[in-house]
Amino acid sequence: MEAVAPLMTEVLPGTPEEARTGAWDDASGWVDLFRDLAAGDPERLGPLYDMASRRLYGLALWRTGSRELAADVVQEVFVRIAQCRDRLGEVRDPRWWLLSVTHRLAVDAVRRAARRHAEPIEEHADLAAEPVDNGRAVDARRAWALLGRLSAKQREVVYLHDAAGMSHAEIGRCLGIPTFTAASRYRLALHALRGLLGSTK
Amino acid sequence: MTDLHDNVNRLIRALGDPEPPQRLRGRTLACAQAAWARPAADRWLALWESRPLRLAWVGAVIALVVANVAVRTFAHASRLARAPSVASSLAARGNELQGVVALPRLRAEYVAIGAASGNATAPRVPNSTQPLQRSEDKS
Numbered sequence: 001m002e003a004v005a006p007l008m009t010e011v012l013p014g015t016p017e018e019a020r021t022g023a024w025d026d027a028s029g030w031v032d033l034f035r036d037l038a039a040g041d042p043e044r045l046g047p048l049y050d051m052a053s054r055r056l057y058g059l060a061l062w063r064t065g066s067r068e069l070a071a072d073v074v075q076e077v078f079v080r081i082a083q084c085r086d087r088l089g090e091v092r093d094p095r096w097w098l099l100s101v102t103h104r105l106a107v108d109a110v111r112r113a114a115r116r117h118a119e120p121i122e123e124h125a126d127l128a129a130e131p132v133d134n135g136r137a138v139d140a141r142r143a144w145a146l147l148g149r150l151s152a153k154q155r156e157v158v159y160l161h162d163a164a165g166m167s168h169a170e171i172g173r174c175l176g177i178p179t180f181t182a183a184s185r186y187r188l189a190l191h192a193l194r195g196l197l198g199s200t201k
Numbered sequence: 202m203t204d205l206h207d208n209v210n211r212l213i214r215a216l217g218d219p220e221p222p223q224r225l226r227g228r229t230l231a232c233a234q235a236a237w238a239r240p241a242a243d244r245w246l247a248l249w250e251s252r253p254l255r256l257a258w259v260g261a262v263i264a265l266v267v268a269n270v271a272v273r274t275f276a277h278a279s280r281l282a283r284a285p286s287v288a289s290s291l292a293a294r295g296n297e298l299q300g301v302v303a304l305p306r307l308r309a310e311y312v313a314i315g316a317a318s319g320n321a322t323a324p325r326v327p328n329s330t331q332p333l334q335r336s337e338d339k340s
Contacts, residue, residue, distance in 0.1 A: 042234060046230060049226055053226065054219075054221060057218075061219055070221075071225050071228075074221065079233055079236045082236035082237040083236050104252070139211060140212075142212060146212065158213060162210070162213045164218075193209045194209055197209055
């Protein structure tokens, strides 16, 4: 059985700490960006991608469990943005709007993929790992293997809470579920993860 | 338990936001630009591509089918339920009809001897010692 690596205390690239303090949290920048897009400036798609792609890709990857599907979802999100550009000015908070669209498209992508063929997430056990160093890569690989045994809904909530740093209320708002449901889903996911971790020790 | 909790948190923390593939940016922006160049989606296309509206459409069709089946079933059942009531109303008037239609029974003393066994005989002659019963018909 593989040993649990020592706790990483420093902030590494790609960690939730960076994501929380990055461009994602600049609310005014998002509104300006969407206003420019609604005004008909397609050049703003590039900056939008740079600001949003990491978070959107992460959510899609945790929901779908597949890099290929997650990339398709991100691409589809930007196609949707271009298609409904006239209404972007009405979006009050672009970040939640983007996460909600990504969530819905990821759900659709999983459903379509399930119709075509069933592909367990365990086959992509090392997909989400950021091999910054060996200890972290081992942790990430192990975590992803454990997360693969959770349901897609639970994985998604864990991602939004722990990786994206969202509160239960924000998660509920993003996914269109009550806050209590989001909290309950997260609690059950952690309980399941602890059980899995205990059984693999 | 606390160690387990810490381990779970540490493992999840190790994942963070994964980096999107390098080629995804170019691909995504190219598709978005192409979609941007196209005219805005018309209303029918938006209706078709909207999942909630598609679900609403499917729901409406299912509701119509169910309602159709239910109406047919209940109509048939109510027709069956109405049938006994018609019969009972006829039965109420049945006595009157029976009184009109039913033939009067032959009096026992006029039944031919052996008629029950199928041997036709001559009519029985009434006893001469008893006076003939006159018919009520005076005509």
